[in-house]
Amino acid sequence: MKAVLICIFFFVSICKGLVYFQPEQIHISYGDSPTQMVITWNTMDPTEDSIVEYGIGGLILKAYGNQTVFIDGGKESRMQFIHKVVLTDLTPGATYTYHCGSDLGWSEIFTFTAMKNGTDWSPRFAIYGDMGNVNAQSLPRIQEETQKGHFDAILHVGDFAYDMHSHNAKVGDEFMRQIQSIAAYVPYMTCPGNHEEAYNFSNYQARFSMPSSLNSMVYSFDIGPAHIIAISTEFYYFLEYGFKQVVFQYDWLEQDLIKANKNREERPWIITIGHRPMYCSNLNRDDCTNHETWIRSGLPFLNWFGLEDLFYKNGVDLEIWAHEHSYERLFPIYNYTMYNGSTEEPYTNYKAPVHIITGSAGCQEGREKFSKHRPEWSAFRSNDYGYARMTVHNKTHLYFEQVSDDQHGAVIDSIWMIKDQHGSYEN
DSSP states (O other): OHHHHHHHHHHHHHHHTOOOOSOEEEEEEEOSSTTOEEEEEEESSOOSOOEEEEESTTOOEEEEOEEEEEEOSSTTOOEEEEEEEEEOSOOTTOEEEEEEEETTEEOOOEEEEOOOSSSSSOOEEEEEOOEESTTOTTHHHHHHHHHTTOOSEEEEESOEETTTTHHHHHHHHHHHHHHHHHHTTSOEEEEOOGGGOHHHHHHHHHHOOOTTOSSSSSEEEEETTEEEEEOOGGGGTOGGGOTHHHHHHHHHHHHHHHHHHHTTTTOOEEEEEOSSOSOOOBSSOOGGGSSSOHHHHBSTTTOOBOSHHHHHHTTOOEEEEOSSSSEEEEOSEETTEEOOSOSSOTTBSOSSOEEEEEOOSBOTTOOOOBOSSOOTTEEEEEOOSEEEEEEEOSSSEEEEEEEETTTTTEEEEEEEEEOSSOSOTTO
């Protein structure tokens, strides 16, 4: 049947004078174990095989995967083929050369570094949200730093392309081509934003391959001394796709946080990424400007499944958000009360999660303004275009900084988060 399908598409393409077997939109992500890497790419026509050839120092290994048909929900019902190959038994910390494709066409050659072993190393991240095809101002600087080996992984905290489904998913294709210069070299770890909503997040779910996840919406992974959790804030705002997804995520989070806390000696830092923030001081009508936000307090009128209490109870150290096209760092906060470590060193042995919003990578919607008066819980804010860098140095020290692209790569804000002991803030 597969061969028949390929023959049909090949015949139709020949009749049109077009054959698109060439791999494109190549990106990688961590797999279900530290010794895996997932290679994902697209072709516009089907191929008989999905192959990655990879190796170290001239040794060539070959891995096979599968392809799935993705049909966009737009009027044209555009069809393309998404290929996924899982590389296994990788040598921790080793740098591999690879290309992907089939006998009908191969990609150019890329490299990636397998995750290092254990917890005694310092993973480095670039972090941002809200980057589109138009006005992706931070992208060139991120490309340069990525290809110079400055990062072990990228965290994209929702809102891609603006929007991936637009123009019958052609905008999504262009975005994925655009980030290939980053995402083909380091794991591109994601969570969905509101701009991915169309057709029940179909473009997002089809294009990205996150670890231990059926649809890349909710998952977690360990890296060095950190446990990173990705959530979908959008479950709360698009209830037309089902109330059960809110319940599922909350129950899953409870179990994941219980498990992570049992492993706190090995991986003490618990970090979450989600698109829409619980708090912000922007001058707009987004939910985070309300006192009782849905993410923080729970669904309206019911106050069920709010995440602030859950994260506080389980001692989440850092919560990273986007959605607002600006940067804002909060003091450690719970229920609008600051729990600083001390007046002089608020981020040393603090007693509530730290929230940071970094959603200013660049898109056609422009910047977000701030309210005239900065709340006492807001430590720093800027609407410069830019992105964040984070290094989890060890079990007690984490460094976070915001880069301004408007100021030619200057670091406009930075903090050291220091915790001698991690765990629930209720103790």
